[in-house]
Amino acid sequence: MWHVLTSDQELLRDTTARFLGDHVPLSRQRKDLRRDPAGFDPSYWRSGAELGWTMLLVGEEDGGGSVSGRGAVDLALIAYEFGRNAAPGPLVDCNVVASALTGHAGDLQKGVLGEVLTGGAIAASVLGHAPWQNPGEAAITIRKQGDDLIIDGTLRPVESAKQAGYFLVTGRSESGMTQVLVPADAAGLSVTGLRGIDVTRRFGAVSFDGVRAPASALVGEYGQAGAQVSRQIENAAVMLTAEAVGAMDMAFAMTLDWAFDRYTFGRALASYQALKHRFADMKSWLEASHAIADAAAEAVADQSPLAAEKASAAKSYIGEQGPELAQDCVQLHGGIGVTYEHDLHFFLRRVSLNRLLYGTPAEHRRLLAKIQIEKEAAA
Amino acid sequence: MSEQIESVETFRLRAREWIKANLGPIQPFDLTQDCADDEEELVAVARDRALQRKLYDGGFAGLCFPKELGGQGLTPEHNRAFNEELAGHEYPSRFTVPTFTPCAAVIMEFGTPEQKLAHIPAILKGEEFWAQMLSEPGGGSDVAGATTSAVRDPATGDWILNGAKVWTSRAWWHDWGIVLARTNWNVPKHQGLTVFLMPLQQAGVEIRRIERLNGETEACEEFMTDVRIPDSDRVGEIDGGWTVGQRWMFHERMGHNSPYVTQPVGLSHGRTEATPVAIARQAGRIDDPAAQELIGESRALGLVASELQRRLASGAAAGKGNTDMSSVARLFRGMANVRQRTIAFDLAGAGAAGWTEEESDGVGVQGMEFLMRQVSCIGGGTTEISRNVIAERVLGMPREASGDKGVAFRDVPRGPKRS
Known part of the structure; x- marks a missing residue:
């Protein structure tokens, strides 16, 4: 994260950090919240929304706003604290949907955005067709029937699917990508809860069996949603990588302490050159991850020409090195590193899960390659 | 004597006009120091000397060197403006590093008035190319462990130098070198070093070319046998060589960013490389998702x-x-370069096994580039040393045991013990 912040940004970050420390300490997530269906209390999410968690990518005319004028940067500060605390809640999806809905005139869109802003409703993104897929690979299709839209297909994983009041569904239409906003109680829509790798977060499979939505539920133009979906993925990449960096910082700090405290053969682990060099490698990954996560947040906030590339570079680099770092931390802890009692696994879960969401490293590398190939063809 | 310094913008316009009138377009051997053979290299060297002389005669050599030493007495901002105006033009590339920095920079910082007068104007006129002689065959990263020895001749006060230096770029046509040598073996290693100036082309200096595994021979090794150096060519205090050496290495790290260096902006060093896209396209794999x-x-x-x-x-x-956080960048760059070389090799596929005489980049050369892969983790201090620096000085972990701390250098083990 950034070396220098404004006092407003520090206040935003510190308020969230204190709130998370008070309400969802690891001690509570380890026991009470482990079997909780949502992983958090509704009041937790509403209080978080009051702290600004869901408003930073939303225009002021829609009731949103940022503290620095760069919403994605401010949101990265929040996401970083989520990572440091392995905090529960659909921060990424609610912000992705909020960013998609801001600026839309429709009553449905405005209403849902209002509920997301207050934390009264949770909205999840169902990315049933992604830019790294070939047209035939889409999991969800959306077609026109008269004035209505018909949605078919199944997608998993969808975050907080059981808790969500609304889904922003991305699917393939014959003319391209389409996005539709659908209430969770729509006929033909069903959600199956999943067991997952992160005990602090919940996922489900969402099925659409001829779900019917009016044309007014479209977000963007029918068949023309490609560009907006790409921007949503960039926003998601900013949050997921900032979270991952927070989790990496915690895992690394914990393991560094362990290296000084743990003695074996009469010496601290920190005195073995073989281990010192591994810490040095991890430190270089960590600094590099901070650097590219920050750069991605700035580029996305500023809508720079390099925004897509920096977001994909961050998502692929941190997606790769985050789990590598966390697994190395497990290895350096030895047996205690794979116990549920120890805190380390919360951060391993966070970085491993974030690697998978909104595009794996391989998928983002292919996006980067496409941009590079286009650039060199134009040159 | 406060003399009015020309404003940067006036200077820029004057420089622009002069550059346009006097300098041709940039040449391939300005972008890379590599030449087809020694004959071509000597032509390029002579041309660089002439170009440097042209700058000197035109009043644009050594912008940040003082006027009394043949420079222009201007500021780094003037140098930057000149470098911007120089973009796309030919320039004396072989003088930049190591002649202007670290060599001239070290003479400027530690040289006597006589040494400065003897060498700085000559360098600016294109008459002296300088090499830096720091590393030794017996010690890579341990620079302060130098064993090239300089012994005082009591009769004349001269120093007699014996030993060897290595990895000196293109020393075979350089004129002078700055040398780090051991003058006192009875004190710990950092306290017994002294720096000297030495003409390279003389009987007691044997210069051998080192052939790298890719066939390229820019690096040299020098063997000094009873080379006589007058005390007037000593730089800094006797046994004070580490004070000079630390600043020497600072000036070396400054490299092409030094205000003493004149070169066009927007230059990329090394050969113009084929991009991964170009390699994949040439290998017919551009549509392959794995590629x-x-x-x-x-x-x-x-x-x-x-x-x-x-x-x-x-x-x-x-x-x-x-x-010491700079070691994080060094480690990352080394490892990233290694990975990028491997990727290029992978993209090239079997085509990297051989190439035609005409190919200078693309698929064919990736095999040799791969063989040279580890250079990015060795040159300028190995990544192992940066890992030590990060662990010990950034993360505060215990230091490695060393055999030379507080020990007279004479008693420091320099090889396996024999019974």
Whole structure:
């Protein structure tokens, strides 16, 4: 994260950090919240929304706003604290949907955005067709029937699917990508809860069996949603990588302490050159991850020409090195590193899960390659 | 004597006019120091000398060197403006590093008035190419462990130099070298070193070319046998060589960013390389998703490396982190370059096994580039040393045991013990 912040940004970050420390300490997530269906209390999410968690990518005319004028940067500060605390809640999806809905005139869109802003409703993104897929690979299709839209297909994983009041569904239409906003109680829509790798977060499979939505539920133009979906993925990449960096910082700090405290053969682990060099490698990954996560947040906030590339570079680099770092931390802890009692696994879960969401490293590398190939063809 | 310094903008316009009238377009051997053979290299060297003389006669040599030494007495901002105006033009590339920095920079900082007068004007006129003689065959990263010895001749006060230096770039046509030598073996290693100036082309200096595994022979090794150096060519105090040496290495790290260096902006060093996209296209794999993943990974590493550099600079400016954080950048760059070389090799596929005489980049040369892969983790201090620096000085872990701390250098083990 950034070396220098404004006092407003520090206040935003510190308020969230204190709130998370008070309400969802690891001690509570380890026991009470482990079997909780949502992983958090509704009041937790509403209080978080009051702290600004869901408003930073939303225009002021829609009731949103940022503290620095760069919403994605401010949101990265929040996401970083989520990572440091392995905090529960659909921060990424609610912000992705909020960013998609801001600026839309429709009553449905405005209403849902209002509920997301207050934390009264949770909205999840169902990315049933992604830019790294070939047209035939889409999991969800959306077609026109008269004035209505018909949605078919199944997608998993969808975050907080059981808790969500609304889904922003991305699917393939014959003319391209389409996005539709659908209430969770729509006929033909069903959600199956999943067991997952992160005990602090919940996922489900969402099925659409001829779900019917009016044309007014479209977000963007029918068949023309490609560009907006790409921007949503960039926003998601900013949050997921900032979270991952927070989790990496915690895992690394914990393991560094362990290296000084743990003695074996009469010496601290920190005195073995073989281990010192591994810490040095991890430190270089960590600094590099901070650097590219920050750069991605700035580029996305500023809508720079390099925004897509920096977001994909961050998502692929941190997606790769985050789990590598966390697994190395497990290895350096030895047996205690794979116990549920120890805190380390919360951060391993966070970085491993974030690697998978909104595009794996391989998928983002292919996006980067496409941009590079286009650039060199134009040159 | 406060003399009015010409404003940067007036200077820029004057420089622009002169450059347009006097300098031709940039040449291939300005972009890379590599030449087809020694004959061509000597032509390029002679041409660089003439170009440097042209700058001198035109009043544009040594912009940041003082006027009384043949320079222009201007500021780094003037130098930057000149470098901007120089973009796209030919320039004396072989004088930049190591002649202007670290060599001339060390003479400027530690030289006597006589040494400065003897060499700085000559360098600016294109008459002296300088080499730096720091590393030794017996010690890579342990620079202060130098064993090239300088012994005082009591009769004349001269120093008699014996020993060997290595990895000196293109020493075979250089005129002078600065040398780090041991003058006192009875004190710990950092306290017994002295720096000297030495003509390279003389009987007691044997210069051998080192052939790298790719056939290229730019690096040299020099063997000194009873080379006589007058005390007037000593730089800094006797046994004070580490004070000079630390600043020497600072000036070396400044490299092409030094205000003493004149060169066009926007220059990329080394050969113009085929991009991963170009390699994949040439190999017929551009539509292969596996190849695309490699292209993307290479691009991501490039973006991450430059953002890391930016983060470390902003951290230094904000006073966060210590100066040893630069080792994080060194380690990352080394490892990223290694990965990028491997990716290029993978993208090239079997085509990397051989190439035609005409091919200078693309698929064919990736095999040899791969063989030279580890250079980025060795040159300028190995990545193992940066890992030690990060662990010990950034993370505060215990230091490695060393056999030379507080020990007279004479007693420091320098090889296996024999019974």
